[in-house]
Amino acid sequence: MNVRDKDLQAAPAPASSSRRSFLRQSAAGGSLLALGLFHNGAIAALAQGQAGSKAAAATEFSPNVFIRIAQDGIVTLVSKQPEIGQGIKTSLPMVIAEELEVDWKDVRVVQGDLNPAYGSQGAGGSTSTPTNYENFHRLGATARTMLVQAAAQTWGVPAGECRAERGAVLHEASKRRLGYGELVKAAAVLPVPDAKGVQLKDPATYRLLGTRVGGVDNDKVVAGKPLFxxxxxxxxxxxxxxxxxxxxxxxxxxxxxxxxxxxxxxxxxxxxxxxxxxxxxxxxxxxxxxxxxxxxxxxxxxxxxxxxxxGANHSWAGFLAQAQAASKQPGAVTMRRDGDVETALAGAARTVEAAYTYPFISHASMEPxxxxxxxxxxxxxxxxxxxxxxxxxxxxxxxxxxxxxxxxxxxxxxxxxxxxxxxxxxxxxxxxxxxxxxxxxxxxxxWTREDDLQHDHFRAGGFHFLRGGVDAQGKLVAWHNHFVTFANRVEQKESDGTTGSVLRPGSGASLSGDEFPGRWTANCLLEQTPLECRIPMGPWRAPGSNVFAWVFHSFIDELAHAAGRDPIEFRLEILGDKDMVAGTGERGVPYNVARMRNVLKAVAEKSDWGKRKFARGQGAGVAFHFSHRGYVAEVAEVTVSKEGQLRVDRVVVVTDIGAQIVNLSGAENQVQGSVIDGLSTLMYPSLNVEKGRIVQSNFHDYPLLRMPDTPTRIEAHFLKTDYPVTGLGEPVFPPLAPAVCNAIFAATGKRVRELPLSKADLSWS
Missing domain, CATH: 3.30.365.10 (Aldehyde oxidase/xanthine dehydrogenase, molybdopterin binding domain)
Incomplete structure (x- = not known):
């Protein structure tokens, strides 16, 4: 925590007060400037009367507010997204504060309750920043514009001669200055300008965005204040x-x-x-x-x-037997078919077959x-x-x-x-x-901890049966993945109005035909077989990507080794020289190959890939993944003792998440946290199912990573690119596991094909 943290904190509404009464009290008396953002992204004055009317200024604005400026100059910003430790309660208000031109020490942040006027309020899939970033800039800039106009009218000068700076409006020619608090009443009666009348700041002039700012609740969390x-x-x-x-x-x-x-x-x-x-x-x-x-x-x-x-018939051993049988039987659903995989495999110079398995796991959040x-x-x-x-x-x-x-x-x-x-x-x-x-x-x-572990909405387990081939030049020519996944039977309405049932794979448990390297391989077959179960499943950090990256980039590494190729060179060749790859992509966003090539090249440079000689028992591994709009590549360096004890010495992360890092402290924290969480998930969590029951019950038999086992060094590097800003909570997580497992192979010659890593014998001689 930095020395200013106690000045950065907001005083949230008491838990027992209602949202309506709190907002009425906070906006009462005409002493506040209130601006709101409708769910469709339009900026508007939310007043009970007509915008600009004296009556509205004298009473209150509508409760759909994001910005409130009191006559003492204190700015209260409403954070609408849930704060789950990702730092959004700090970072999104920073966007408004930047455009508003206000000192962060004068900002107070309060948590907004559920309100349809706020628009989407979910926190998941790293969507909070990208879905709000531009609107929040516009919101802050609109408020600043109105304050400048209010000062100009007060002085009787053109608004173009005035500028906002650090919570005040200045008129250079006359050396006059009015603080925001002094302008509240005048600004409150102004009509809200349309978008054409609002100028956003040049990013080169940002004072707040891109700096390190401590979390607005940090002191309360440390002191054990009632926030949760x-x-x-x-x-x-x-x-x-x-x-x-x-x-x-x-x-x-x-x-x-x-x-x-x-x-x-x-x-x-x-x-x-x-x-x-x-x-x-x-x-x-x-x-x-x-x-x-x-x-x-x-x-x-x-x-x-x-x-x-x-459900009493379920067991992990039974699921494994079903999966192995399904992998040899026809009837799988085709998710992608390009070229002729069988012919390509038959003509390949070298082929590799492997089965990858991962278990059901719990979220195990600290607060049940x-x-x-x-x-x-x-x-x-x-x-x-x-x-x-x-x-x-x-x-x-x-x-x-x-x-x-x-x-x-x-x-x-x-x-x-x-x-x-x-x-x-x-x-x-x-x-x-x-x-x-x-x-x-x-x-x-x-809920008790036992409830939380045994009645979670789990990350689905899975089984991948893979085949791949490379030609005489070491180029990837064939890729086949038969994915056996888990699904629940759910009721659904048919087009004719009747009700039927279908098998629906768990969250993140369905294989997309657009996943790397599917679209890049001339001969590709992706198949999926669902196993019906009564196990509830739900989103788990970076759904799908969190396990698919491990499977795909571990097997790609196997193929690179079979081809005698450098793993980064092999991946760059698969990516090719196109800037974009067609397809639906993630959330309809095409895959930007140029961005991925850049992070892969950058991580090679930052990690000194290929320039260091490792002793036996030491090695480096690489992986990348496109997840939740973010492009990330990682290199892990490990040491494995002869007895099989693993130490992750260094992880180098390069991310391309767009044109601006909002809060550098928060961004670094997200990278470091993703790496640590990724390593923990790789090494320990595993739920066994016997007679329909989850066997594990608490942290004594469901361990997580301890502080001494965290990586010695985690290096975070951000590429600034001319693309929309994205989130960071999900994208860094997926590449960690394959990078570490590939490094283990480089160090010991042993492949890890089953999670968790604690089951593997990594000893060598």
Whole structure:
């Protein structure tokens, strides 16, 4: 934390106050300049009367606000995206502050609750920055323009003779200066200029963007202040736990509810019927008490008769046997077919076959799932406090599950103790609402760590059966990937109005035909076979990419080795000399080959690739990946002892995420965190399924990376390019695992084809 951090913090609204009353209080009296951004991106004055009217200035602006400037010059900015540790509560307000021309020390940031006027409020897929960056620039610039106009009118001079600087407007000719606070009343009655009347700053003049700024909540996090969902306290609040069937997809038949209700502190215990939606309100048993401790203590005495359902037949050993059988049978779905793979393999100078496997894993966020809910017994309206990544989806799931109009569901967004995609799901929110409806009191539902690990929406496991071939010149001529994945059976409406069921692969568990190197290989066959299961699956950091990068770039390295080629040279040759590759790309964005070539060449230069001689047991590996709009290449250097102990000595990361780094401190933190999380995920997490149950229960049997095992050096390099700004939470993660595994091969000659790495014997002699 830097020395200014205590000056950078915002005072958020009390958790127990309503969004509407807070915004009314903060904008009351005409002492604030309020500008809002509609969901369609248009800039507007959000006032109850006509923009520019004295009546509007004298009362308040509409609550759909992002900027509020008080008469003391303090600027309050609303952060609309959920903060899950990615730093968005700091970085996006920085964009507004830059264009507004205000000192960061004069800025206060508050968390906005769910409000349709804010537009999209989800935090996932590294979308928060790219979807808001341009609009937030325009928002800040519009406010600055109005302040300049207000000063010019006050002085009776042309606005062109005035300029904004560090929270004030200056008139050079007369040496006059008015602080923003002094201009609030005059600016508040001005009409909002249209886009043509607003000039954005030249990036060369930025004072704030690209600098290192500490997180606005850093001091509160360190001091243990109540910021997170698990910290929420309400008057008269009860505490609940929710027990689900150990077998995924099962449901309760009966329970010793009378005995549980008789226990000290217990207020109620009951069965919740739930739904068949694996990602919604699952059936279970709720215990409500006067404290979390009493609820958990009662839970230990709970005896439930379960209907385990079809999921009881699931086991990882069974899935593996099914996958191996499926790889040899016809009937796979073709995701891409180019050329003639069989003929190309038959004519190849060298061929390689390999099977890659990875398990189901949990998100294991530090803060277990929780939600506080209040249901009004009079009108059924709901008020929620939740650490969610997707508040709109949470509201929608509550509305559809309980048949409540969305406008009667108010959701306060708390800070989240980690997300990684888990909090894009909203099951814990509907759990809390179901319990609050029954007990008719404020209820905080808290999952235990065991609940979190065993009833997660997991990252899907997978099996890849690969074949590849290179010609006599060492060029890739054939690529075949038969992917055996996992899918849930879901109901869907058919075109004729009837209802049917389909197998839907889990999030990130479907193979795109556009993934590298599919579009670059003349003879390519990508196939997919789904295995039906009752295991709930959901987005997991960099969905799909987090495992596909490991599979693809590990196997590419195998082919490069078979061809006797340098791994970077081999990849550059596959990429080719085109600037773009046609295809739908990720989210409809074409693959920019030139950008990927540049990061790959840059990482070779920054890591001194090929210029260093490694001793036996040491080596370097490379990988790249295009993920969530970001182009990233990484080189990992490792040391493996003869006994097989791994140490990652150095990781060099080069990213192209567009024209501007918003917060350099946050960007470096995202790179370092992705590398560490990527290494942790490579090395340890694995969930075993036996008789439909997740075997692991807590960190004693589901370990994560410890501080002594983190890479010794992590170097982050950013290429500044003339492309739209992207996010960073996802793109750096995928290349880490293959880069490390390729480095292990360079050091020991051993290939890692099964995750986690802790299962592998890396010893050598």
């Amino acid at each position: 969902g698990i910290d929420v306290q309400l008057p008269g609040m009860l505490h609940a736990v929710y027990v689900k069937c150990p077998v995924l997809g099962g449901r309760p038949v009966s329970a010793n509810l009378a005995a549980i209700k008789a226990m000290p502190g217990v207020k109620d215990a009951f069965i919740v019927e739930g739904t068949d939606n694996l990602n919604g309100l699952r059936p279970g048993v709720a215990i409500v008490a006067n404290s979390t401790w009493n609820a958990i203590r009662a839970r230990k005495k709970l005896v439930v008769q379960w209907d385990e359902g079809e 799932q929780n939600c506080t809910a209040v249901v009004d017994p009079k009108d059924g309206s709901v008020e929620l406090w939740a650490p969610t990544q997707n508040p709109g989806a949470g509201q929608a799931l509550v509305a559809s599950t309980f048949n409540i109009p969305k406008e009667k569901i108010e959701l306060h967004i708390t800070r989240s103790g980690g997300g990684f995609g888990r909090r894009l799901s909203s099951d814990f929110i509907v759990d809390a609402v179901a319990i609050a409806q029954k007990v008719k009191a404020p209820v905080k539902l808290t």
